[in-house]
Amino acid sequence: MINNEWLKRDDYRYFYTIPTRWNDNDQFGHLNNVIYYRLYEALIVQYLTEAGLDWMQDPVIPYAAESLCRFRRAVSFPDILDLGLRVIKVGRTSVAYALAMFRQGEDEAAATGHWVHVYVDRQSQQPMPVPALIREAMLRDV
Secondary structure (H helix, E strand, O other), X not given: OOOOOOOEHHHOOEEEEEEOOHHHEOOOOXXXXXXXXXXXXXXXXXXXXXXXXXXXXXXXXXXXXXXXXXXXXXXXXXXXXXEEEEEEEEOOOEEEEEEEEEEOOOOEOOEEEEEEEEEEEOOOOOEOOOOHHHHHHHHHHO
16 A cells, blocks of 8 residues: 555646536435545546557556545535646556545645556556656656
8 A cells, every 4th residue: 555645735746627526426415435436537547648648549558456545525516626646656567646636726635545557468468567658757747
Protein backbone atom coordinates (compact mmCIF):
# COMPACT_ATOMS: atom_id res chain seq x y z
CA MET A 1 0.00 0.00 0.00
CA ILE A 2 1.18 3.49 -0.84
CA ASN A 3 1.12 6.10 1.90
CA ASN A 4 -0.81 9.09 0.60
CA GLU A 5 -1.09 11.92 3.07
CA TRP A 6 -1.44 14.64 0.47
CA LEU A 7 -4.65 16.35 1.51
CA LYS A 8 -4.33 19.82 -0.05
CA ARG A 9 -5.13 20.92 -3.57
CA ASP A 10 -1.60 22.29 -4.03
CA ASP A 11 -0.20 18.77 -3.57
CA TYR A 12 -1.56 17.71 -6.99
CA ARG A 13 -0.23 18.51 -10.47
CA TYR A 14 -3.10 17.54 -12.78
CA PHE A 15 -6.84 18.20 -12.42
CA TYR A 16 -9.96 16.99 -14.15
CA THR A 17 -13.31 18.59 -13.32
CA ILE A 18 -16.49 16.55 -13.43
CA PRO A 19 -20.02 17.15 -12.13
CA THR A 20 -21.74 14.58 -9.99
CA ARG A 21 -24.97 13.08 -11.30
CA TRP A 22 -28.26 12.44 -9.55
CA ASN A 23 -27.87 8.68 -9.92
CA ASP A 24 -24.42 8.78 -8.27
CA ASN A 25 -26.10 9.25 -4.87
CA ASP A 26 -27.02 6.27 -2.74
CA GLN A 27 -29.93 5.94 -0.32
CA PHE A 28 -27.96 7.89 2.30
CA GLY A 29 -27.81 10.96 0.06
CA HIS A 30 -24.11 10.89 -0.82
CA LEU A 31 -21.99 9.36 -3.56
CA ASN A 32 -21.98 5.60 -3.44
CA ASN A 33 -18.51 4.24 -2.65
CA VAL A 34 -18.11 2.59 -6.07
CA ILE A 35 -18.57 5.99 -7.75
CA TYR A 36 -15.34 7.24 -6.17
CA TYR A 37 -13.43 4.50 -8.00
CA ARG A 38 -15.22 5.25 -11.26
CA LEU A 39 -14.30 8.92 -10.95
CA TYR A 40 -10.68 8.08 -10.16
CA GLU A 41 -10.61 5.82 -13.21
CA ALA A 42 -12.06 8.62 -15.38
CA LEU A 43 -9.35 10.96 -14.08
CA ILE A 44 -6.54 8.54 -14.94
CA VAL A 45 -8.00 7.71 -18.37
CA GLN A 46 -8.19 11.44 -19.19
CA TYR A 47 -4.65 12.04 -17.94
CA LEU A 48 -3.17 9.18 -19.98
CA THR A 49 -5.18 10.11 -23.07
CA GLU A 50 -3.80 13.65 -22.89
CA ALA A 51 -0.30 12.17 -22.40
CA GLY A 52 -0.70 10.34 -25.73
CA LEU A 53 -1.93 6.85 -24.87
CA ASP A 54 -4.22 5.34 -27.50
CA TRP A 55 -6.30 2.98 -25.37
CA MET A 56 -7.70 1.08 -28.34
CA GLN A 57 -4.61 0.73 -30.53
CA ASP A 58 -1.35 0.95 -28.58
CA PRO A 59 0.47 -2.38 -28.26
CA VAL A 60 1.45 -1.68 -24.62
CA ILE A 61 -1.38 -0.70 -22.27
CA PRO A 62 -1.86 -0.17 -18.53
CA TYR A 63 -3.70 -2.61 -16.29
CA ALA A 64 -4.86 -1.61 -12.83
CA ALA A 65 -2.87 -3.62 -10.29
CA GLU A 66 -3.93 -1.84 -7.10
CA SER A 67 -6.33 0.88 -6.02
CA LEU A 68 -7.37 2.44 -2.75
CA CYS A 69 -9.78 5.14 -1.64
CA ARG A 70 -9.84 6.85 1.75
CA PHE A 71 -13.17 8.51 2.40
CA ARG A 72 -12.70 11.69 4.41
CA ARG A 73 -15.98 13.59 3.88
CA ALA A 74 -19.13 12.76 1.98
CA VAL A 75 -19.79 14.41 -1.37
CA SER A 76 -23.12 14.30 -3.16
CA PHE A 77 -25.12 15.52 -6.11
CA PRO A 78 -25.05 18.36 -7.20
CA ASP A 79 -21.37 18.84 -6.20
CA ILE A 80 -18.89 19.64 -8.94
CA LEU A 81 -15.61 17.88 -8.26
CA ASP A 82 -12.02 18.67 -9.09
CA LEU A 83 -10.17 15.36 -9.24
CA GLY A 84 -6.44 15.67 -8.58
CA LEU A 85 -3.63 13.41 -9.75
CA ARG A 86 0.03 13.33 -8.89
CA VAL A 87 2.49 10.80 -10.31
CA ILE A 88 4.38 9.49 -7.29
CA LYS A 89 6.51 6.74 -8.82
CA VAL A 90 7.51 5.71 -12.31
CA GLY A 91 9.10 2.28 -12.35
CA ARG A 92 10.28 0.18 -15.28
CA THR A 93 6.88 -1.46 -15.91
CA SER A 94 4.62 0.29 -13.41
CA VAL A 95 3.40 3.70 -12.34
CA ALA A 96 1.83 4.81 -9.07
CA TYR A 97 -0.48 7.82 -8.74
CA ALA A 98 -1.74 9.72 -5.73
CA LEU A 99 -5.36 10.76 -6.23
CA ALA A 100 -7.72 13.19 -4.52
CA MET A 101 -11.25 14.47 -4.83
CA PHE A 102 -12.05 18.10 -4.01
CA ARG A 103 -15.35 19.93 -4.01
CA GLN A 104 -14.95 23.00 -6.21
CA GLY A 105 -13.81 25.88 -4.07
CA GLU A 106 -12.42 23.68 -1.29
CA ASP A 107 -8.72 23.24 -0.58
CA GLU A 108 -8.91 20.06 1.52
CA ALA A 109 -9.64 16.70 -0.09
CA ALA A 110 -12.96 14.96 0.51
CA ALA A 111 -11.27 11.67 -0.50
CA THR A 112 -7.73 10.55 -1.24
CA GLY A 113 -6.28 7.40 -2.65
CA HIS A 114 -3.84 5.77 -4.98
CA TRP A 115 -3.76 3.69 -8.12
CA VAL A 116 -1.02 1.50 -9.55
CA HIS A 117 -0.80 0.58 -13.22
CA VAL A 118 1.34 -2.17 -14.66
CA TYR A 119 2.04 -1.87 -18.38
CA VAL A 120 1.54 -5.03 -20.40
CA ASP A 121 1.77 -6.19 -23.97
CA ARG A 122 -1.77 -6.12 -25.36
CA GLN A 123 -1.42 -9.56 -26.97
CA SER A 124 0.72 -11.57 -24.56
CA GLN A 125 -0.45 -9.82 -21.34
CA GLN A 126 3.19 -9.87 -20.15
CA PRO A 127 4.69 -6.87 -18.31
CA MET A 128 6.43 -4.37 -20.58
CA PRO A 129 8.37 -1.15 -19.98
CA VAL A 130 6.27 1.99 -19.67
CA PRO A 131 6.16 3.46 -23.22
CA ALA A 132 8.66 6.30 -23.72
CA LEU A 133 6.01 8.90 -24.62
CA ILE A 134 4.02 8.12 -21.48
CA ARG A 135 7.12 7.90 -19.27
CA GLU A 136 8.28 11.32 -20.49
CA ALA A 137 4.90 12.92 -19.70
CA MET A 138 4.77 11.31 -16.26
CA LEU A 139 8.28 12.32 -15.28
CA ARG A 140 7.25 15.94 -15.87
CA ASP A 141 4.45 15.48 -13.32
CA VAL A 142 6.36 13.74 -10.50
